[in-house]
């Protein structure tokens with residue numbers, strides 16, 4: 001075996017496994033729940049050197065061990081380090097981790113050290129996806145250079161066996177479009193979603209694409225070889241893709257940074273650094289209109305990380321104070337996180353722009369370093385980025401070759417606010433805060449993720465994070481005594497508190513309207529077998545909700561079950577007939 005195996009294009013139910021052999025032979029992948037029991041097999045008898053096997057019919061967010069074979073010969077030994085994960089269902093929350101490298105494929109010892117630093121920092125925990133920001137194999141992105149600077153096991157080959165790579169192309173992956181160059185090896189090496197297979201709108205090209213990982217919408221763009229104008233196909237697709245997106249987090253990445261004063265200068269003219277200017281002027285407005293949270297680039301061989309900014313599409317001397325949504329570093333928990341309130345409108349609430357072009361190379365700086373949008377910048381530290389997304393919290397950390405955190409920031413969405421509940425005296429209620437970690441409760445005086453209360457009188461409760469940056473207020477009132485009789489309490493299901501419309505639905509969306517005096521504590525949708533379905537929920541008005549099923553929901557009858565904050569349950573049916 002010459003190359004691999006490596007992983008591409010995971011979806012909730014499938015994955016692509018690729019490898020290369022010296023001679024033409026068939027392709028076999030064995031897989032199963034434990035290394036000693038790889039009882040499933042996919043076999044392609046066609047003799048090839050570049051093997052590509054698609055495994056389908058898999059369970060979402062499930063770990064599978066695997067081994068590959070050709071000519072009845074095992075090419076990899078089953079082990080606990082040979083595995084892949086499928087994607088979680090679209091829209092689902094989790095504690096997801098992503099690794100970001102840029103300008104990495106030098107084949108140098110620094111590339112290996114950055115990898116080792118990252119693996120040490122994450123303590124070999126599972127990484128959900130691996131983002132490559134372009135210039136993935138120096139100097140020209142030729143297949144032989146990918147072989148020597150990427151696929152070697154001491155470089156990235158060992159990790160590519162278990163982490164799915166989601167790359168973007170850089171100028172070096174195109175060999176600078178030198179005349180008579182072969183077509184870029186990038187497109188043969190990677191299998192990327194052109195048809196929206198992993199969520200997102202079909203792009204029809206591997207040059208740019210999008211995918212959904214749980215509650216995150218990722219977008220990979222080609223800032224070198226595609227038209228970057230507002231009327232070009234890439235911008236048009238991006239506009240439509242973002243308009244169709246329902247995931248709360250949006251992370252976009254490409255090679256040429258809109259803001260940099262590193263080895264490239266985003267204030268340079270179109271002749272010198274035109275890609276940077278084009279992406280800033282034409283692509284950023286589309287992203288910011290649709291609430292982008294984080295933009296990642298490479299190209300400058302340094303690390304630069306902005307404050308929370310919005311609407312800065314000109315040269316650096318045109319930066320206005322109003323474009324800086326939050327001037328701090330957002331480096332929680334030393335300081336308060338960046339907070340974004342995206343309900344009812346997510347546009348122009350600020351994004352962080354990071355250049356991570358130092359995973360294999362370091363270079364000099366340009367005049368004006370650091371760029372004025374930056375909170376932190378260094379051109380002397382090799383490193384990569386860890387992004388963690390847990391529900392409405394995103395943490396990003398710049399990790400150096402020793403595994404230490406050099407810079408970090410946190411974005412928290414729609415945290416803090418007031419909720420009102422009505423219960424009967426003696427009933428208990430679980431209060432859940434609007435963010436995930438380290439919650440201090442007042443007046444209970446405890447630090448714990450949630451609080452069960454049964455107050456003797458109507459009571460206010462407060463939840464604070466450790467720094468007092470985020471505060472939730474919970475108002476617990478008592479229901480009128482007539483609603484708290486034994487009969488009422490024992491009635492498991494109560495009719496007529498809400499209705500759904502339209503039904504049957506011929507799209508994926510429907511609405512719920514409920515009596516305004518009640519609060520919804522929990523909403524569940526099940527199929528007729530009682531299996532819970534994922535869905536997207538948006539509050540339209542005080543007592544109206546919009547519910548959206550995921551793509552591919554089957555026709556049928558579904559139960560909408562609502563638990564109100566007084567402990568009463570009510571249900572209704574909705575029919576999907578597409």
Ligand SMILES: [Fe+2]
Pocket residue numbers: 135170171172255298299300
């Ligand atoms: Fe580059």
